[in-house]
Each structure stands twice: as C-alpha cells, then as structure tokens.
Amino acid sequence: MLSARSTSTPAGDVARADVAVVGAGPIGLAVAWRCAARGLRVTVHDPAPGSGASAVAAGMLAPVSEAYFGERDLTGLLVESAGRWPAFAAELTEATGVGLGYRTDGTLLVGLTADDLAEARRLWAYQQELDLPVTPLRPSELRDREPALAPRVRGGAFAATDHQVDPRLLVPALRTAAERAGVVLVRGPVRALSDLDATVTVVAAGCGAAALTGLPVRPVKGQVLRLRAPGGGTPGFRHVIRGYADGEQVYLVPRAGGEVVVGATVEERRDTDVSAGAVLRLLRAAVDLLPELAEYDLIETAAGLRPGTPDNAPILGPLPGRPDVLAATGHHRHGIVLTPVTADLIADLVTTGVPDPLLAPFRPDRFTGPSGSVAADRGEPARTSEEDPWN
Amino acid sequence: MLSARSTSTPAGDVARADVAVVGAGPIGLAVAWRCAARGLRVTVHDPAPGSGASAVAAGMLAPVSEAYFGERDLTGLLVESAGRWPAFAAELTEATGVGLGYRTDGTLLVGLTADDLAEARRLWAYQQELDLPVTPLRPSELRDREPALAPRVRGGAFAATDHQVDPRLLVPALRTAAERAGVVLVRGPVRALSDLDATVTVVAAGCGAAALTGLPVRPVKGQVLRLRAPGGGTPGFRHVIRGYADGEQVYLVPRAGGEVVVGATVEERRDTDVSAGAVLRLLRAAVDLLPELAEYDLIETAAGLRPGTPDNAPILGPLPGRPDVLAATGHHRHGIVLTPVTADLIADLVTTGVPDPLLAPFRPDRFTGPSGSVAADRGEPARTSEEDPWN
Numbered sequence: 166m167l168s169a170r171s172t173s174t175p176a177g178d179v180a181r182a183d184v185a186v187v188g189a190g191p192i193g194l195a196v197a198w199r200c201a202a203r204g205l206r207v208t209v210h211d212p213a214p215g216s217g218a219s220a221v222a223a224g225m226l227a228p229v230s231e232a233y234f235g236e237r238d239l240t241g242l243l244v245e246s247a248g249r250w251p252a253f254a255a256e257l258t259e260a261t262g263v264g265l266g267y268r269t270d271g272t273l274l275v276g277l278t279a280d281d282l283a284e285a286r287r288l289w290a291y292q293q294e295l296d297l298p299v300t301p302l303r304p305s306e307l308r309d310r311e312p313a314l315a316p317r318v319r320g321g322a323f324a325a326t327d328h329q330v331d332p333r334l335l336v337p338a339l340r341t342a343a344e345r346a347g348v349v350l351v352r353g354p355v356r357a358l359s360d361l362d363a364t365v366t367v368v369a370a371g372c373g374a375a376a377l378t379g380l381p382v383r384p385v386k387g388q389v390l391r392l393r394a395p396g397g398g399t400p401g402f403r404h405v406i407r408g409y410a411d412g413e414q415v416y417l418v419p420r421a422g423g424e425v426v427v428g429a430t431v432e433e434r435r436d437t438d439v440s441a442g443a444v445l446r447l448l449r450a451a452v453d454l455l456p457e458l459a460e461y462d463l464i465e466t467a468a469g470l471r472p473g474t475p476d477n478a479p480i481l482g483p484l485p486g487r488p489d490v491l492a493a494t495g496h497h498r499h500g501i502v503l504t505p506v507t508a509d510l511i512a513d514l515v516t517t518g519v520p521d522p523l524l525a526p527f528r529p530d531r532f533t534g535p536s537g538s539v540a541a542d543r544g545e546p547a548r549t550s551e552e553d554p555w556n
Numbered sequence: 557m558l559s560a561r562s563t564s565t566p567a568g569d570v571a572r573a574d575v576a577v578v579g580a581g582p583i584g585l586a587v588a589w590r591c592a593a594r595g596l597r598v599t600v601h602d603p604a605p606g607s608g609a610s611a612v613a614a615g616m617l618a619p620v621s622e623a624y625f626g627e628r629d630l631t632g633l634l635v636e637s638a639g640r641w642p643a644f645a646a647e648l649t650e651a652t653g654v655g656l657g658y659r660t661d662g663t664l665l666v667g668l669t670a671d672d673l674a675e676a677r678r679l680w681a682y683q684q685e686l687d688l689p690v691t692p693l694r695p696s697e698l699r700d701r702e703p704a705l706a707p708r709v710r711g712g713a714f715a716a717t718d719h720q721v722d723p724r725l726l727v728p729a730l731r732t733a734a735e736r737a738g739v740v741l742v743r744g745p746v747r748a749l750s751d752l753d754a755t756v757t758v759v760a761a762g763c764g765a766a767a768l769t770g771l772p773v774r775p776v777k778g779q780v781l782r783l784r785a786p787g788g789g790t791p792g793f794r795h796v797i798r799g800y801a802d803g804e805q806v807y808l809v810p811r812a813g814g815e816v817v818v819g820a821t822v823e824e825r826r827d828t829d830v831s832a833g834a835v836l837r838l839l840r841a842a843v844d845l846l847p848e849l850a851e852y853d854l855i856e857t858a859a860g861l862r863p864g865t866p867d868n869a870p871i872l873g874p875l876p877g878r879p880d881v882l883a884a885t886g887h888h889r890h891g892i893v894l895t896p897v898t899a900d901l902i903a904d905l906v907t908t909g910v911p912d913p914l915l916a917p918f919r920p921d922r923f924t925g926p927s928g929s930v931a932a933d934r935g936e937p938a939r940t941s942e943e944d945p946w947n
Contacts (some may be wrong), residue, residue: 459833
C-alpha cells in the first residue's frame with residue numbers, strides 16, 4: 166500500500182502525512198511508532214494523549230487467565246500478542262532508555278470459598294482444554310508461592326506466562342519512541358475523518374471510534390483503585406493475583422515501586438464517576454484475599470471507559486468501502502496485551518496493503534449487514550467476557 | 557483584663573494588637589470575631605487558614621449522642637454550647653449573608669445487629685440518666701422517620717436536639733465575619749509565642765498547641781469519606797445517622813447539596829494517609845445501614861488530626877504562670893459544637909480577666925504536676941471517648 170519511498174519530499178516541504186493516526190493511547194502510539202520505523206511520515210492526533218482507558222488500566226498481559234468461553238479467536242490473538250511482548254518491551258526500552266515495569270513473575274488464580282473455587286475450576290478446565298498453561302496448585306504450593314494470601318483462600322492455580330507491564334510507564338515510553346522515530350503528535354480533536362489529510366488514516370481512538378466510523382464500539386466502564394504499601398515499601402506479594410471472592414472478581418497487581426492496582430468493575434455505563442459500592446466491593450474482595458492490603462494507603466480511585474464491541478474482540482482492518490481507513494480499536498479489556506500485535510499487523514497492512522491472516526476474525530465488516538452498513542445493533546450492550554464464566 | 561478603650565490609638569498608628577490568636581480554624585476565628593466585636597484590635601496568625609481538623613470535620617452538633625461514660629463535665633459544656641448554636645448561626649449568617657448548612661432535623665441512633673443494639677442501649681440508658689433527650693423508637697417509628705434505613709437495622713433512638721452544620725461553610729463565614737469586624741489575618745507560621753507582640757495571646761492552634769505551649773495535646777487521626785448522591789440529587793435521608801454496624805461505629809451526615817459525610821475513624825496516629833482498611837470499614841458500615849449509599853459517588857477520602865487531650869476535654873484558659881496566654885485547644889471530636897461557647901468564654905476572659913465558672917473543669921493547670929510544669933504524661937494516648945461505651 167505505502168512504501169518508504171512515498172515519504173521522499175523536498176527538504177523543508179511540509180508534506181502530507183502518509184499515515185494519520187487518531188488517538189495517542191498505547192494502540193495509536195505503537196501503530197505510529199511501527200509505521201515510522203518503516204519509513205513512513207506519521208502524525209498522531211489527540212487532544213489529550215494517554216488520557217483514555219490506558220490511564221486507568223492495570224496492564225495485565227494475561228492471555229491465559231483472560232481466555233473465556235466462546236472467545237477462541239480472541240484468545241488466539243491474545244496468545245500471539247503476549248508472545249510478542251518480551252521482544253516488544255526490550256525494543257521499546259532500548260529505544261527510550263526507560264523501564265516499563267514489565268514483570269514475568271506470573272499470575273496466581275485463586276478462589277476464596279468453595280463456591281468461588283468451583284467456578285474458577287470450570288474456567289481453568291476450559292483453558293486447559295485449549296492447551297493453555299494453567300497449573301492447578303495444592304494449597305501448600307499456593308502458600309509457598311504467595312505466603313501473604315489469606316489462610317481461608319481455598320485453592321488456586323498458576324498461569325506462569327501471564328505477565329504484567331505498567332501502562333503509566335508504557336504510554337510515555339511509546340510516545341518518546343514514536344517521536345524519536347519522527348512521528349508528529351498533533352494536540353487537538355479530530356471531529357471527522359475528513360479533517361485529516363493523509364494517505365491512510367488509522368482510527369485508534371478507543372471509544373471515540375464509534376462517532377468517527379460508525380463502528381459498534383461502546384464504552385464499558387471500569388473502576389480501579391490504586392493502593393500503596395505503607396512506609397514506602399514494596400508490596401508483600403509478587404505475583405499478579407486474580408481472585409474470586411464471594412462471587413466478586415478482583416485482580417491485584419503489585420508494582421516494584423510499592424503500588425498495587427486493584428480492579429476492576431465491568432459496567433455497561435458511560436460515566437466515569439467512582440461509586441461507593443464499587444470501591445466497597447473491590448476493597449472487600451482485595452482484603453479478603455490478601456489481608457495485609459487493609460494496611461495499605463488508598464491513593465487513587467478512578468474509572469475509565471474501555472472500548473467494547475459486540476463480540477468482545479477488537480476491530481482491526483479497513484472500514485467497509487474505505488480501504489484508506491483502518492480501524493484499530495475495540496480492544497475492550499485487552500488493549501495493553503494486544504498493543505504489539507495490533508501495531509505490527511496494522512503497520513504491515515499500511516505498508517503492504519495485504520492483511521495478515523491473523524486479522525481475518527477481527528475485520529470491521531464482520532458487523533456489516535446485507536446493506537453494507539454496520540449492523541443496527543451497534544452500541545448495544547453485549548454480554549461482557551466476564552459474564553460468560555460466572556453467570 | 558482588656559477593655560475596648562485599650563484599642564484607642566492615634567489614627568494611622570500601626571498599633572500593637574490587643575489580642576493575637578494563633579490558628580485560623582473555627583475556634584481561633586470565632587474567638588477573634590468575638591474579641592473584635594468587643595472593640596479589641598485582633599490579629600489571627602495561620603500559614604494555611606482552615607486547613608486543620610475542621611477541613612475534614614463532619615460538623616455534627618451532638619452533645620447528646622456524644623455524651624459518653626465518665627465525661628460529665630465535657631457533656632455539660634457540649635450541651636451549653638449546642639444551646640448557643642442557633643443564635644450563633646443566626647448571628648453569623650446575619651453578619652455574612654451566607655448560609656452555614658445549619659440543620660435541625662435531628663439525629664437517629666441505630667444498631668444494625670442485636671449485639672450492636674445492646675451496646676447502643678447501654679449508652680442511651682446512660683444518656684437518659686443524665687436527662688438528655690434520647691428517645692428510643694419502635695422499629696416502625698424508626699422506619700417512618702427514615703425509610704431508607706436497611707430493613708435489617710434492629711432498632712434505634714432519636715436525639716432531636718443533635719443538629720449539624722457544614723464546617724466547609726462555617727469556616728469561611730467566620731473568616732468573613734472576623735475580617736468585617738476588623739480582625740487582621742496574618743498568613744504565616746508562629747514558631748514561638750515570643751514571636752507575637754500582643755497584650756493577650758490566644759492559642760487556638762489545634763494539635764499545634766503542644767509545641768507552642770507544652771500542653772498535652774496529641775493528634776488523633778480521623779479518616780472521613782465524602783459521597784455524593786447520584787445525578788445531582790439530594791440524599792435520600794434527612795437525619796444525621798449514627799450507627800453501630802457489626803461492631804463498627806459510623807456516622808452519615810446528609811447535606812442539602814447532595815453530599816454525605818461518612819466518618820470517622822479514631823486512631824492514635826499522626827499521619828494523614830488514607831488506608832484501604834479504614835475506607836473499607838467505613839463503606840461497609842455505611843452501606844449496611846443505608847444500602848442506597850452504594851449507588852452514591854465516592855468523591856473524597858481524607859484524614860485529619862484532631863487535637864486530643866488526656867481526658868478528652870478541651871483546654872480553656874490561662875497557661876500556668878502565664879495569665880497573658882490563653883489556651884483554646886484540645887477540642888478533639890468536638891471542635892465545631894464547642895465553637896460558640898469557646899468563643900464567648902474566651903472573649904469574656906480576655907475582656908474581663910475573670911474566668912466564667914463554666915471554664916473551671918477545663919483549666920490548663922489541671923494537667924500540671926506539683927512542680928508547676930505540665931504533667932509528664934503529656935502526649936500519651938488516653939482512652940478515646942469512643943472506647944468507653946464499646947470496649
């Protein structure tokens with residue numbers, strides 16, 4: 166589609182961009198970085214870079230523990246992208262000189278009560294059927310791995326390949342890398358695709374993609390807490406812990422700097438208010454699983470809006486009838502883990518014009534009805550991925 | 557001691573103050589206002605006016621429900637000051653033209669479980685022995701008064717004369733009234749009483765009084781939440797609710813603007829960090845008593861430091877051997893309710909030099925040992941007033 170040669174313009178000429186990316190979150194910035202690395206002239210447009218879902222995201226890279234019933238295509242893409250994360254993180258750190266908080270301690274999956282454990286085991290069995298690496302642990306093994314767990318936690322499993330990164334380090338690093346590669350960040354809103362003057366436009370605007378493209382992307386609210394270990398210490402646990410506590414799902418993500426992210430609700434709402442009930446449920450589940458968290462400082466409560474889609478999978482590729490407009494949105498709960506594969510595949514598509522077979526299940530036209538327009542049910546709440554295993 | 561005549565200096569002369577007040581919280585500002593109204597020249601010194609305990613305080617005017625075992629003198633002063641509140645509020649509103657959020661809906665005292673109710677009834681019986689107006693309610697009467705209470709709340713009582721005011725309206729109003737009366741606010745720290753040049757000094761510096769005077773005032777940490785009714789509505793309840801929920805004490809103070817204050821912990825700590833465990837306990841108790849609060853926004857978490865004393869009562873009057881230095885501190889959980897009586901009695905003492913008999917139990921020299929210095933146990937944690945009825 167585009168080659169590096171198309172960027173050769175007379176020196177001093179303010180040339181038309183080869184690629185205009187809408188959205189300076191991790192997806193948009195990584196696409197821009199990858200495109201610039203291929204020699205393309207790239208602009209990224211955002212009134213408030215990094216202020217979307219990624220500002221709240223926990224940064225779990227969890228293809229295994231996020232493998233839910235009925236989402237095989239998505240699981241395949243999560244696994245593919247997680248496999249690209251080590252090299253992606255190394256390359257980004259090399260390009261910027263800053264750490265990303267990328268950690269490979271793995272994820273413990275735990276159930277507080279017998280009922281919780283029974284529910285969790287249903288999902289682990291499914292994940293094992295898919296040959297995903299989930300290893301059930303005996304209670305003694307669980308406590309050996311993480312002594313801080315509450316004694317009444319009934320059981321658990323280990324997902325060694327489910328890692329983490331800190332989105333609040335990732336996004337600035339991506340921005341630095343992109344700018345060093347020549348990407349121009351334009352601070353301002355894009356009200357319509359016709360505002361942009363570029364050969365190819367990539368819409369990586371998260372929930373904002375709906376208004377720009379008509380794609381069925383809807384906000385899915387998530388409330389998240391940030392705690393801090395007392396006295397400036399590091400958290401008393403090292404694994405990401407994903408737990409089921411009296412029917413509540415919660416994850417606990419420890420950072421080297423002492424922060425612990427506790428999340429997250431999944432709500433079909435479009436406000437970003439923090440509710441007392443959500444904070445109560447998250448804290449109760451967190452403290453039930455890991456009692457020492459009661460002594461931690463509560464340093465932040467926040468809510469973000471994930472870009473959800475009818476099938477919980479991202480939307481990647483050209484809009485119907487618009488080969489010059491590529492969607493890279495709808496990543497829902499998976500934006501951070503899917504950043505490397507999205508950036509690689511979209512940059513490949515921009516430069517070659519040929520979609521990678523991996524993109525096939527995620528084409529924008531999967532929602533298109535017979536008329537060629539997007540389906541009438543766009544924006545309708547779908548079952549969230551979390552609802553599958555638990556309801 | 558001082559009369560208005562002492563302020564008569566040649567016009568244009570920058571005269572020595574008659575009264576220097578240390579601390580621009582509600583106590584200091586009210587003392588200054590009252591002194592200025594008596595014709596005295598008054599300065600108030602504070603690096604950050606209104607930033608102490610009052611910034612976090614809920615503003616309950618609750619002499620009845622705060623009448624604890626073994627604190628009869630304090631209860632007498634609370635009753636006296638609460639009785640002065642209606643006229644004080646009216647006068648302050650008249651002087652400033654702004655509302656204070658002063659509300660007389662009264663306070664409901666409730667117990668969630670049978671155990672909670674049994675504990676509460678012990679205290680109510682004591683309060684009735686003192687002829688304080690606590691009226692036990694039948695469950696149907698309780699629900700008639702406040703239908704939003706959880707159905708499982710076992711029982712309650714009504715303290716009709718326990719009212720509320722909004723400290724975040726009160727303190728700016730006091731500052732306006734004081735300044736209009738001629739008080740000069742000096743923004744800056746007072747490191748030693750010798751820094752001040754005034755005929756009389758009033759130390760109303762909250763926890764800061766310890767360093768200035770050697771009085772046994774210690775910080776008692778309180779964590780407080782602020783919720784907001786969803787959609788800009790008013791809270792679905794109108795009484796202050798003080799509850800006992802599975803052994804936790806909590807109060808819920810509804811404001812006309814939609815805010816609900818949820819408090820407060822009582823901790824022998826001097827940090828102002830907000831802990832996950834405290835937020836969890838407060839929210840759990842609040843939602844257990846009033847389920848609709850789960851739907852409210854959590855808009856603020858904060859911690860403040862109350863000025864506690866060994867006997868939980870304030871310290872009011874001249875320092876031992878220093879008739880020119882008056883303490884007005886150590887108000888602990890009662891600073892807002894005690895503001896009118898403190899201001900009146902301290903202003904009277906400044907102008908007449910004769911202490912009102914009401915001040916007798918609260919003299920600073922009650923902590924003085926035989927040597928004349930303050931007792932060696934200053935700053936030691938005492939039992940808090942909340943521990944009496946519940947442990």
